[in-house]
Amino acid sequence: MRPAEPDGHPRRPIRRALLAGLVALVLVAAAAGTWLVLNSGSKKAGLDPQAAIDPDRGYHLVVWDYRLPYSSPSGAPFSESSAEAIRRFERRYPNVTVDLHLLDPSAGPTDLAAALTAGYPPDVYCSPFGPPATGSDLQIPIGLYLDYETWAEYHPVAWQTVKTGGTVWSWPRYLLLWPWLGNVDLLSLAGVDPAAISTGGWTREQFALAASGLAAAGGAGRSAFLATNSPAVVVRDLLFSAGLAGDAVDAEDSAGADPDAAGFWRGPKPGEVLRWLSRLDQAKTLQPASPNATVIDSFVRGRSAVLAGPSPWATLFLLEPVERPEAWQFTLPDRDDRPAMVLLPPPHGSREPSVVWVSAATVTVFRQARYRGDDNTRLAVELARELTVGTRPWLRDQYLCVPAAYGELASWRVRCERSGPVGLFAVRAFDQLARLPGGRLSSVLTTLDYGPYVPELGPSQGTEAGAAPRKPSPAGLLQPGYLGPFLRDVVAPSAARLWSGEISPEDMAAELGAFWAPAPPEGGD
Amino acid sequence: MAGEPARARGALSLASVFVLGLAALSLLLWPSGPPSLYSLWPAALGLPVPTCESGRLLVLRDPPLRGEDVAELQTALARLGVYEGPVDGIFSPETGAAVSVTRLRHGLAPVPRADTAFWTAIEGEWLAGPHGETAIPVAGTEAPPEGELLIVIDIERVRLTLFVNGFPHKSYPVAVGKSSTPSAVGQWVVRNKGIEVGPPFGSRWLGLSVPWGIYGIHGTNNPGSIGSAVSGGCIRMFNWNVEELYEWVPVGTKVYIVAPHWTASVSPSLPEGAVGLSVVFLQWQMLRLGWSPGDADARLGGATVRAVRNLEALYGLEVDGVVDRDLLCLLDLGP
Numbered sequence: 001m002r003p004a005e006p007d008g009h010p011r012r013p014i015r016r017a018l019l020a021g022l023v024a025l026v027l028v029a030a031a032a033g034t035w036l037v038l039n040s041g042s043k044k045a046g047l048d049p050q051a052a053i054d055p056d057r058g059y060h061l062v063v064w065d066y067r068l069p070y071s072s073p074s075g076a077p078f079s080e081s082s083a084e085a086i087r088r089f090e091r092r093y094p095n096v097t098v099d100l101h102l103l104d105p106s107a108g109p110t111d112l113a114a115a116l117t118a119g120y121p122p123d124v125y126c127s128p129f130g131p132p133a134t135g136s137d138l139q140i141p142i143g144l145y146l147d148y149e150t151w152a153e154y155h156p157v158a159w160q161t162v163k164t165g166g167t168v169w170s171w172p173r174y175l176l177l178w179p180w181l182g183n184v185d186l187l188s189l190a191g192v193d194p195a196a197i198s199t200g201g202w203t204r205e206q207f208a209l210a211a212s213g214l215a216a217a218g219g220a221g222r223s224a225f226l227a228t229n230s231p232a233v234v235v236r237d238l239l240f241s242a243g244l245a246g247d248a249v250d251a252e253d254s255a256g257a258d259p260d261a262a263g264f265w266r267g268p269k270p271g272e273v274l275r276w277l278s279r280l281d282q283a284k285t286l287q288p289a290s291p292n293a294t295v296i297d298s299f300v301r302g303r304s305a306v307l308a309g310p311s312p313w314a315t316l317f318l319l320e321p322v323e324r325p326e327a328w329q330f331t332l333p334d335r336d337d338r339p340a341m342v343l344l345p346p347p348h349g350s351r352e353p354s355v356v357w358v359s360a361a362t363v364t365v366f367r368q369a370r371y372r373g374d375d376n377t378r379l380a381v382e383l384a385r386e387l388t389v390g391t392r393p394w395l396r397d398q399y400l401c402v403p404a405a406y407g408e409l410a411s412w413r414v415r416c417e418r419s420g421p422v423g424l425f426a427v428r429a430f431d432q433l434a435r436l437p438g439g440r441l442s443s444v445l446t447t448l449d450y451g452p453y454v455p456e457l458g459p460s461q462g463t464e465a466g467a468a469p470r471k472p473s474p475a476g477l478l479q480p481g482y483l484g485p486f487l488r489d490v491v492a493p494s495a496a497r498l499w500s501g502e503i504s505p506e507d508m509a510a511e512l513g514a515f516w517a518p519a520p521p522e523g524g525d
Numbered sequence: 526m527a528g529e530p531a532r533a534r535g536a537l538s539l540a541s542v543f544v545l546g547l548a549a550l551s552l553l554l555w556p557s558g559p560p561s562l563y564s565l566w567p568a569a570l571g572l573p574v575p576t577c578e579s580g581r582l583l584v585l586r587d588p589p590l591r592g593e594d595v596a597e598l599q600t601a602l603a604r605l606g607v608y609e610g611p612v613d614g615i616f617s618p619e620t621g622a623a624v625s626v627t628r629l630r631h632g633l634a635p636v637p638r639a640d641t642a643f644w645t646a647i648e649g650e651w652l653a654g655p656h657g658e659t660a661i662p663v664a665g666t667e668a669p670p671e672g673e674l675l676i677v678i679d680i681e682r683v684r685l686t687l688f689v690n691g692f693p694h695k696s697y698p699v700a701v702g703k704s705s706t707p708s709a710v711g712q713w714v715v716r717n718k719g720i721e722v723g724p725p726f727g728s729r730w731l732g733l734s735v736p737w738g739i740y741g742i743h744g745t746n747n748p749g750s751i752g753s754a755v756s757g758g759c760i761r762m763f764n765w766n767v768e769e770l771y772e773w774v775p776v777g778t779k780v781y782i783v784a785p786h787w788t789a790s791v792s793p794s795l796p797e798g799a800v801g802l803s804v805v806f807l808q809w810q811m812l813r814l815g816w817s818p819g820d821a822d823a824r825l826g827g828a829t830v831r832a833v834r835n836l837e838a839l840y841g842l843e844v845d846g847v848v849d850r851d852l853l854c855l856l857d858l859g860p
Contacts, residue, residue, distance in 0.1 A: 128839065229841070233841075310840055314839075329813075330784065333857070
């Protein structure tokens with residue numbers, strides 16, 4: 001007979017129960033660990049453009065797109081263009097379901113930054129603000145997935161606008177042209193022919209002469225010749241033609257972040273342009289900097305001759321070539337007392353091309369921190385491409401929005417050419433960009449807009465030639481609007497101080513050049 | 526001891542005087558009888574009382590009563606063919622005579638007094654008269670419509686139309702605010718409902734969510750005013766019409782008050798939280814242009830500020846949510 005325990009109860013059954021519980025716990029933990037390994041950690045994050053799509057697997061993709069205030073001829077909202085593309089895609093891949101989430105333009109970049117920080121960005125991210133410079137290795141370089149046929153479906157200018165650091169980072173959806181706006185009467189008073197400038201461009205000397213001509217013709221009561229709500233945009237637009245001239249920036253189509261960007265910023269061109277801008281400021285040609293300046297209102301009231309800065313959509317709205325629904329609830333003030341306006345290219349140097357800045361509305365693909373497989377990534381890339389198709393009907397009268405794909409580009413061109421001066425200006429501006437050497441255009445766009453903040457390819461993200469990153473960019477770096485990170489963080493503050501006379505053009509050129517100075521060697525005494 | 530009964534009698538007589546004084550005061554305040562209990566509740570709760578209708582008793586006095594309500598009375602009498610004098614808002618002896626004649630026709634005492642009995646009496650005559658109606662219709666005979674309801678009131682056409690699932694279901698004549706007290710253009714909802722709120726409000730009351738006053742859709746004791754811009758801002762309907770609408774329309778139903786030729790100026794320094802007609806104008810224009818500012822409910826709040834910020838972001842302006850001159854230009858509300 002087994003002896004009783006001191007308290008009179010047998011102890012062994014308790015031990016056995018405890019032991020059994022412990023074993024069960026270990027088994028459950030082992031099973032859970034195995035499941036986790038199988039479902040997440042085991043899938044190595046890679047890029048395989050040929051990854052097979054499993055017809056028996058259910059895929060789920062998430063698309064983020066922006067809520068834009070535009071509609072198709074039938075009145076369907078812009079988001080319907082994405083919904084339609086998603087329906088097409090789901091018909092093609094019946095085992096894929098897609099969720100479309102709409103973003104506010106003012107909050108979308110912040111939402112994306114938060115999602116990236118958490119490691120769970122959307123599979124597909126559509127943006128009117130250009131390729132997001134996320135600095136995240138969750139961003140998928142599209143270039144690896146392009147075959148020749150697909151490449152040939154899009155205009156080369158479109159590819160140049162989404163190429164950063166020699167790598168294509170997004171699908172181009174449509175392009176935005178950024179002309180300046182001119183007051184026809186004031187330009188005529190200044191002694192220039194607005195139609196001729198609109199067609200053929202004007203040099204910086206002609207611009208300065210017109211500014212002094214308006215002042216001499218009694219325009220002293222005007223607040224300025226050139227008004228802007230963003231001095232950085234003026235600097236950007238002036239340096240765009242300067243950068244494209246001759247050998248100012250070497251065409252580096254495949255060499256990562258172009259090595260001569262530093263040479264450009266530390267070279268003579270920025271200083272030359274900034275000195276010219278400063279001379280205009282001293283001649284009281286520029287609208288004074290003021291935090292509460294309402295430059296669009298001033299321009300519309302005829303108090304300035306040239307306006308730079310609003311987005312192409314705002315510019316089109318001011319021109320109003322776009323048909324809008326009747327206001328049946330109320331009556332609007334008429335526009336009859338507004339001045340006649342004309343689209344203008346920014347002034348350029350004597351040996352520089354007359355060009356209009358271009359940015360891209362893009363579709364970008366991300367993977368998630370818990371990798372879901374190369375097949376999932378490939379499907380996301382396919383869906384992103386689908387989203388670039390069929391946008392035109394929703395942007396039919398937005399002449400400064402140029403479709404990226406050839407299929408829609410032709411109808412845009414025909415509509416523009418039949419529409420009048422605005423459409424004709426857009427066609428000319430686009431053709432001017434198309435004539436530029438492709439590599440040079442891409443390099444200058446990157447140099448001016450993104451600077452050294454090119455997205456960084458992670459070690460597992462392919463080996464596309466020349467894709468080596470320059471400087472590591474801070475995580476979550478996203479532009480809240482149209483300005484790229486370099487323009488926003490580096491150029492804009494300096495330009496604002498130049499505009500207000502706080503610093504000289506030499507100071508600003510030195511500041512920008514210093515940003516590109518090589519980092520001092522680390523360590524050592 | 527004899528002094529105590531005398532004191533008691535004195536107290537009794539004082540109390541009698543007090544009660545009589547109260548009665549006299551109430552007669553002075555409400556000569557046509559005390560208001561219904563329902564009409565007292567906003568005041569009792571310290572809430573603003575509906576101000577869109579005066580509800581004044583109109584009688585011949587010296588000096589004569591003057592005002593918009595007298596002009597309304599004259600208009601109604603003219604439509605009934607008993608008054609040919611000026612519509613000048615002065616309760617003249619001619620106006621009083623017309624009231625007396627009308628009362629006599631309806632079996633009331635022929636006195637120059639436009640009270641509830643008078644308005645109730647002429648409602649029947651009005652409906653049988655100039656509008657071609659032959660009898661007072663009875664509300665509630667039609668089956669209630671099923672679907673999403675929307676009330677649209679066009680204050681220029683002086684019509685209220687009930688939409689069901691986006692299609693017009695039934696249209697009613699109304700009276701709307703006069704130029705000095707216009708109806709509140711905007712997108713509202715029915716906030717509350719009431720029966721027999723008070724004589725000037727007819728038999729039914731549908732309160733609207735207008736943030737700067739008490740406005741509603743209600744019946745009237747002055748049916749002659751229907752079809753005119755005479756009210757203090759409320760929407761008046763024939764009693765039998767509002768009784769029908771009352772049964773169909775639940776609290777929360779959307780009510781759009783529109784005016785195709787209405788315009789307003791929008792201040793270029795509207796702060797967040799601003800309330801008023803200029804906010805409605807801003808919101809309506811943003812709605813028209815696809816900027817999704819929420820309803821045009823006169824409040825510059827969350828959804829509208831978010832829409833302003835979206836516009837700024839997309840149009841390349843500083844994203845600060847402030848309604849400034851540049852923003853108004855880019856909404857066609859500027860110069």
